[in-house]
Amino acid sequence: MLPMDDELSICSITFRRSRSPRFQEAIAVARSLPSFKDREECYSVDVTASQLVQAERLLDIVGSWRATTVEADGQYLTEVESLKLRRVLRCYRRKLRLRLGDAYCWGLPELRVGRVPCRVVDAVMPWVPPMPYRDPVELPSLLRALAIDSLADRCPVYNPASVRLAAASDLLDDAGRSAFERLVADVEGLVD
16 A cells, blocks of 8 residues: 555544534534534544544544444444554644654664564554464465554555565565565465
8 A cells, every 4th residue: 555645535434413421522522524424413423644633633532433433444433443544643643743754654674684674564563474374375365464463554555465475575586576476475465
């Protein structure tokens, strides 16, 4: 995925009227976003990269309400996935604040050699793959499952190709790396 344009939608949040004491606060936060829509007590906003602070705050308020839905990449997220998405949004906001550019996502080479550089993926598991997955034939399945589990495929700046290359370079020589890339392409063709 390419770096996110500040004005492209990352996710949309929809919620209904609630008896929660924080309902008015939720409305105030939602109204602060330019995409706010009020349709017969059903409220929705589309969140862009430049609105991450408001998105986090709104999700903190309405994320656990039964009538709340969060959609990212055309998929409705479960409550657990919504929590993971919040982690991705916090990570992206931290990237913007620290101004490290690509070094934030991929890590400084001398510090991150042999590890998955994306902090969202890295938080899910250590980079040393379990023994069955050290086999290059099994590794693409692990990487795909890991990206899906961590919602890294929804991250505005996550680039799975870089993670695959890190995995391949950690395990294989140049000839093996080419074979690994072809295998990943074949596996993704079957899954998609």
